[in-house]
Each structure stands twice: as structure tokens, then as C-alpha cells.
Amino acid sequence: MAAKRYTSMAYASADEMTFGVSKYPVKAGLDLEIGAGYTIPEINYAPRPEAGSSKEKLVKEYERITTDIMSRMVQVGFPAVILETEHVQQMSNNPSWGAEVAHAQKTIMEEFHDEYGIKCALRHTIGDIRENRDFLQLRGDKYSVFLEAFEECAKAGADLLSVESMGGKEVFDYAVLRNDIAGMLYAIGCLGSIDMELIWSDISAIAKKTGTVSAGDTDCAQANTAMFIGGGLLDKNLAHTLAILARAISAPRSLVAYECGAVGPGKDCGYENVIVKAITGMPMTQEGKTSTCAHSDVMGNLIMQCCDCWSNESVEYHGEFGGTTVQCWSESLAYDCALMNTALETKNDKVLRDLLMLSDRYRDPQAYVLAYDNAYRVGQAIVKDGDNIYLRAKNAAVECCNIVEEGAAGKLDLSRFEAKALADAKASLEALPDDMDKFMDDCLTKYKSEVKVFLPENYGF
Amino acid sequence: MLDFTEASLKKVLTRYNVALEKAMTPEEAAEEIYPKDELIYPIAKAIFEGEEDDVIEGLQAAIDAGKDPIALIDDALMVGMGVVTRLYDEGIIFLPNVMMSADAMLEGIEFCKENSETAPVTKGTVVCHVAEGDVHDIGKNIVTALLRANGYNVVDLGRDVPVDEVLKAVAENNPIMVTGTALMTTTMYAFKEVNDKLLEKGYKIPFACGGGAVNQDFVSQFALGVYGEEAADAPKIADAIIAGTTDVATLRDKFHKH
Numbered sequence: 001m002a003a004k005r006y007t008s009m010a011y012a013s014a015d016e017m018t019f020g021v022s023k024y025p026v027k028a029g030l031d032l033e034i035g036a037g038y039t040i041p042e043i044n045y046a047p048r049p050e051a052g053s054s055k056e057k058l059v060k061e062y063e064r065i066t067t068d069i070m071s072r073m074v075q076v077g078f079p080a081v082i083l084e085t086e087h088v089q090q091m092s093n094n095p096s097w098g099a100e101v102a103h104a105q106k107t108i109m110e111e112f113h114d115e116y117g118i119k120c121a122l123r124h125t126i127g128d129i130r131e132n133r134d135f136l137q138l139r140g141d142k143y144s145v146f147l148e149a150f151e152e153c154a155k156a157g158a159d160l161l162s163v164e165s166m167g168g169k170e171v172f173d174y175a176v177l178r179n180d181i182a183g184m185l186y187a188i189g190c191l192g193s194i195d196m197e198l199i200w201s202d203i204s205a206i207a208k209k210t211g212t213v214s215a216g217d218t219d220c221a222q223a224n225t226a227m228f229i230g231g232g233l234l235d236k237n238l239a240h241t242l243a244i245l246a247r248a249i250s251a252p253r254s255l256v257a258y259e260c261g262a263v264g265p266g267k268d269c270g271y272e273n274v275i276v277k278a279i280t281g282m283p284m285t286q287e288g289k290t291s292t293c294a295h296s297d298v299m300g301n302l303i304m305q306c307c308d309c310w311s312n313e314s315v316e317y318h319g320e321f322g323g324t325t326v327q328c329w330s331e332s333l334a335y336d337c338a339l340m341n342t343a344l345e346t347k348n349d350k351v352l353r354d355l356l357m358l359s360d361r362y363r364d365p366q367a368y369v370l371a372y373d374n375a376y377r378v379g380q381a382i383v384k385d386g387d388n389i390y391l392r393a394k395n396a397a398v399e400c401c402n403i404v405e406e407g408a409a410g411k412l413d414l415s416r417f418e419a420k421a422l423a424d425a426k427a428s429l430e431a432l433p434d435d436m437d438k439f440m441d442d443c444l445t446k447y448k449s450e451v452k453v454f455l456p457e458n459y460g461f
Numbered sequence: 462m463l464d465f466t467e468a469s470l471k472k473v474l475t476r477y478n479v480a481l482e483k484a485m486t487p488e489e490a491a492e493e494i495y496p497k498d499e500l501i502y503p504i505a506k507a508i509f510e511g512e513e514d515d516v517i518e519g520l521q522a523a524i525d526a527g528k529d530p531i532a533l534i535d536d537a538l539m540v541g542m543g544v545v546t547r548l549y550d551e552g553i554i555f556l557p558n559v560m561m562s563a564d565a566m567l568e569g570i571e572f573c574k575e576n577s578e579t580a581p582v583t584k585g586t587v588v589c590h591v592a593e594g595d596v597h598d599i600g601k602n603i604v605t606a607l608l609r610a611n612g613y614n615v616v617d618l619g620r621d622v623p624v625d626e627v628l629k630a631v632a633e634n635n636p637i638m639v640t641g642t643a644l645m646t647t648t649m650y651a652f653k654e655v656n657d658k659l660l661e662k663g664y665k666i667p668f669a670c671g672g673g674a675v676n677q678d679f680v681s682q683f684a685l686g687v688y689g690e691e692a693a694d695a696p697k698i699a700d701a702i703i704a705g706t707t708d709v710a711t712l713r714d715k716f717h718k719h
Binding site for chain 1: 462465478479549552555558564594606619620645649679
């Protein structure tokens with residue numbers, strides 16, 4: 001299907017947005033309705049290293065994980081849960097492996113649903129296997145295996161279909177390590193969006209055919225790479241003002257999934273999801289303080305502000321004092337959701353939303369821009385030129401610069417280094433052309449020569 | 462909307478990077494430690510600024526003035542890169558500056574080699590790879606750039622590297638160290654196989670591992686494993702090895718932080 005571009009906002013104002021409520025709730029799995037007035041814990045896990053050695057071991061590992069989570073949810077009295085299985089490469093390269101895991105998990109979830117009435121759904125996030133050892137191979141032989149993995153998992157029991165797709169990553173990895181804002185814009189905003197349109201049209205068709213939910217993508221491969229390289233306040237690998245620019249640019253890229261038939265909930269590690277929710281009104285999963293088992297961030301409370309599902313990113317399955325890791329982390333997530341749901345039921349949701357937001361608002365430029373009021377502004381900049389994938393990404397970046405500058409004139413403290421990186425980036429953005437064709441031609445020439453692993457045919461050029 | 466006063470904000474969070482920022486700008490700090498030689502200074506400065514064309518121009522001027530191209534690698538390019546890595550280690554400049562300087566340095570080295578008939582001598586060879594089954598290579602790319610920036614010859618095997626290919630590269634290149642990076646819990650298991658095969662073939666060289674899901678406990682499980690939490694640890698481990706610390710237990714004492 002052709003992408004149906006967003007040129008207006010789903011919400012009339014930022015203040016309309018809160019957690020647990022979306023404009024377009026999604027029904028999924030076993031009696032679950034997402035974004036329909038309550039938040040839902042979404043637990044994510046990784047098998048132990050040795051579990052990948054055979055299909056039998058892998059299926060058994062996921063059976064243990066699923067049983068552990070469902071048992072703990074029931075033991076502590078939580079009404080709903082989503083399980084997210086992010087495929088290890090064996091499960092997507094061999095779609096029958098992924099399908100067997102999905103079937104095994106869903107069987108266990110159905111038993112718990114039947115016995116206790118717990119509402120639940122299963123997300124499978126297919127690995128983006130479209131590459132060989134040397135190059136991305138986005139449209140090559142592996143594309144059919146990639147799509148088969150979605151279809152087989154959907155038929156076997158997965159309710160929500162997602163992926164963390166890689167389009168643009170080869171150029172991004174080069175650009176981000178060289179403070180190259182034009183390269184980041186080209187990689188995420190243009191190459192990423194082109195690839196997203198291809199895959200999400202096909203994934204949405206599979207979801208329609210199998211009666212499952214086309215749930216959405218995340219720019220993990222790029223914006224999260226920037227966030228992780230940026231690290232903490234004292235790390236010296238990337239200015240956080242550049243990390244948030246990558247994030248702002250990732251919003252129009254992740255938006256493409258919803259323009260091609262996805263309906264949410266967007267995937268957890270898309271910190272850009274608050275912007276996407278403001279534009280689409282669709283439910284979103286987020287992760288923050290509860291994903292410290294996987295990585296640190298500088299907005300652990302704030303990012304909870306408008307979530308519909310609340311995730312832990314990923315935790316390796318093993319024992320802890322309080323049970324297995326999936327039991328401990330799902331319980332933490334579910335308690336957070338209980339608090340948010342209490343706020344919703346007692347009409348204190350906006351107070352809690354603002355407390356979560358304010359506690360991190362000035363912690364970092366990344367947090368500042370993703371505060372829901374500023375995120376909404378980035379969304380407005382995107383839809384202003386919603387029909388042009390280049391201009392809307394550039395708009396997002398420029399608006400992000402403006403927001404950080406305004407913050408720095410107030411209570412957002414920036415280091416001189418962060419301020420200089422921002423000023424340099426803004427100057428680079430201002431030097432870019434308004435004409436998309438010119439920008440694309442210039443970048444194609446430049447990166448074909450500078451990035452050995454960049455193959456233009458991956459993007460239909 | 463709720464908001465803080467300046468006073469109340471300070472009770473909730475501190476941006477330590479702002480509070481502790483060095484007074485000196487990177488350019489001022491670099492200026493203090495550039496070599497003073499009038500032929501070497503512009504090359505070192507061009508390396509710091511990541512200006513490839515200026516590096517070549519400076520090298521050409523030095524060669525025209527009688528300097529030996531191969532000697533210029535150590536006497537100018539590595540000295541300039543030394544300024545960069547020192548300021549990075551001191552927290553004055555950030556990784557992208559190092560990467561751009563490393564690009565300029567590598568171009569400079571190629572230029573020197575093209576203008577000489579002798580081969581340069583490096584501090585040692587390191588074999589780098591991303592674990593079999595894993596295609597996430599940005600961490601490995603940072604490691605190789607930092608190793609080269611510190612004067613090491615790098616045999617970069619790329620990503621998704623079969624275990625036997627690592628062994629073959631070790632046999633052919635006699636490295637002082639092997640590095641392995643991985644993002645996923647399931648792919649990092651390949652490190653154990655690399656370790657076991659290295660031992661089986663009698664290679665007792667340190668195997669420095671790091672990346673996304675990799676942690677110190679996992680790496681400590683195999684005999685040759687040394688965990689590097691940061692990419693910047695790789696050249697430091699290599700420096701320790703060529704300074705005589707080849708024993709894995711001693712390297713762990715020095716580099717394991719947890």
C-alpha cells in the first residue's frame with residue numbers, strides 16, 4: 001500500500017496526552033485492549049547464551065520464561081500483561097523456529113487466560129536479518145525469509161508484529177561517529193523512511209491476512225545507538241545534543257510504519273514514540289527506569305509520561321534472589337502500571353504525568369526535548385511538511401535545536417561542549433538545501449564514495 | 462504545567478558534566494601540547510582538526526624539506542594523534558573528534574607509504590572481530606579506530622566472523638591480542654569457542670571482549686578472556702601487553718572494574 005502521510009496532529013494540544021489513553025485503542029490477543037484507559041506491563045527477555053544451540057533448547061527456554069512471567073502476574077494479582085519476544089537470529093533465519101516458540105508461548109498464555117482470566121497478548125519482534133556478512137541486503141534474497149518469519153509467527157500465535165529495522169544504519173554508523181548531522185538526516189530521515197515504507201506495507205498486509213496486529217517499529221538501530229554512545233553525563237563519546245537530534249529525526253522515520261498500516265502499540269525502545277503518539281494518536285510502549293537491566297538512560301521517569309504499555313527493554317533469563325529475572329522485572333513493571341492505573345481511576349493522571357515528566361525534564365537535553373509539551377512541538381514541525389520525508393526530518397531537527405536553545409536560556413544547563421555541538425549542528429542544518437532531490441543527489445554521491453558498505457540498490461536507487 | 466524554581470531543581474538533579482567542565486577549550490588545550498617544530502606543528506594540528514587535505518599538505522612540505530616519509534609517521538602523525546588521544550583520555554574532546562583525526566592519520570600514513578620504499582614498524586598487531594552470528598559492528602569499528610590511532614596494526618576481520626577464521630588470522634599474523642565484540646547474549650557464546658580453540662592450538666594470547674550484552678562475569682568464565690567495558694580500554698590493554706603484562710590474571714586485575 002502507498003503510505004498515507006500525516007499532515008496534522010491527532011491531539012489538539014499536548015496537554016490532552018497522558019498515559020494509558022490513546023485516541024485509537026488496539027484490541028489484541030486474549031481480551032486485551034491497549035491504550036483504552038489503563039496501562040499494561042510489557043515484559044521482554046533474552047534467553048541464556050547457551051539456549052540458542054538447538055531449537056529444542058530454545059523452545060524449552062521460552063516455555064520456562066513464559067510460565068514464570070504468567071505465574072508471577074497471577075501470584076501478585078495483576079490483571080493484564082504483554083510478553084515481547086525479540087527474536088534471536090536463529091528464530092528469524094529459520095521461521096519454523098520462531099513459529100514453534102510463538103506456539104509454545106501462546107499455548108501457555110491461553111492456559112493462564114482460561115484458568116484465571118488474565119488478559120494478555122504476545123508480541124514477536126522479528127530480527128532484521130536482511131544482511132550478509134559484508135553488506136545490508138535489504139531487498140535481496142533474505143527479504144522473503146524475513147517476511148516468512150512474520151507470517152509463520154503470526155499464524156503460530158503471535159498477536160503483535162514488530163521489528164527494529166535497519167534501513168540507513170550503514171550510513172548512520174559512519175555519520176554519527178563524525179558529528180555529521182547531514183549524514184544522520186540522510187540515513188535516518190531519508191534512507192530509513194524509504195526502507196520503512198517497503199517493509200511496513202508488507203508487514204501490515206501479513207497482519208491483515210493473519211488477523212494479527214501490525215504494531216510498529218523503533219529506530220533502535222540508529223537513534224538508540226546515538227543514545228547509547230552518548231551514554232551518561234560524564235561519558236565523552238557523543239554530545240547529548242547530537243543524540244537528541246538523532247532522536248528527533250527518528251520520529252518521522254518511525255512514523256512511516258503507521259502511515260503504512262501499523263496501528264500500535266509502538267515498540268518499547270522507541271524513545272521517539274511520544275512524538276509519534278502525538279501525531280498518530282496510537283498507543284505506544286515505552287521503557288525507562290525499568291530498563292536499567294538492559295541499559296542506562298537519562299529520562300527514566302519522564303519517558304513514562306504518555307506510555308500505554310510499560311517495558312523493561314530486555315533482561316537475560318537467569319535466577320535472582322526474588323525469583324527469575326523475568327519474574328522480578330515483570331513484577332516491577334506491573335507495580336508501576338498499577339500506580340498509573342490508580343492515577344487514571346482517581347483522575348490524578350495528569351498530576352502523575354507531570355511529576356514523572358518534571359523529575360527528569362532538566363536532567364539532559366534528551367529528556368527536555370522528549371518532555372511531552374516539547375515532543376508535541378517536534379510533531380507539529382514534522383506534519384507541517386508531512387508529505388516530504390526529507391523536509392519533515394529536517395524540520396524535526398531544526399525544531400529540536402530551537403527547543404534546546406530555548407531550554408538553555410532557562411533552566412536547562414548545557415555544557416559548553418554540548419552548546420557548541422548544538423550550534424555546529426544548527427549551522428549545518430541551515431546550510432542544507434530545501435530541495436529534496438538536490439539533497440538526495442548530493443548525499444548519494446558523498447556517501448557512495450565515503451562509506452564502503454553503502455549499497456544504493458538497497459533503497460531502490 | 463508544574464515546574465521547578467531554580468532552588469528546588471538543585472535538590473532533584475545535578476548535571477555534573479556542566480558543573481565539572483574544564484575551563485580550557487579543546488583548541489587551547491591542544492595548542493599547549495603540539496610539537497613546536499615548524500614542519501611538524503602543522504601536521505599535528507591538521508590531525509587534531511581532522512583535516513585530511515591539510516595533513517597531506519603538511520607531509521608534502523616536510524618531505525620537500527628533507528624529512529624521511531616513514532619517519533614522519535612516528536615523528537608527526539603519531540605525535541598529532543597522541544595529542545588527540547591524550548585529550549580524549551583527559552575528557553577534553555569527544556569520540557567523533559578522535560574518529561575524524563584517525564581518518565586523517567590513516568590517509569597520512571598511506572601517503573607516507575606511497576612516498577617511501579620501506580615499510581613502517583607498528584607497535585604490534587591486533588586481530589579484531591565481531592562474534593559469529595552478530596552483525597552489530599559499530600563497537601568493533603570504534604575499537605579498530607582507537608587501536609590504529611594508538612599505533613597498532615589492526616587485522617579487521619569484520620562482523621559475523623566464523624570461529625575458524627579468527628584462528629586462521631591468529632596463525633597468520635602473530636597478534637599480541639585478539640578482540641571480540643558482540644551485542645547479543647546468544648552470539649557472545651561464540652567467544653567461548655574462540656577461547657577454547659585458541660587454547661587447543663596453543664595460543665595463550667589475551668582475548669579482550671566487550672559490547673552490548675557482554676559482561677565481566679561472562680568473559681571471566683574463559684581462560685583467555687579480559688573484559689573491556691569501554692572501547693577505549695582496547696588500546697590500553699594492548700599497551701599493557703607490549704609493556705610486558707601478558708598474563709591474563711594480571712590484565713584482569715588491572716582492567717576489570719567490577
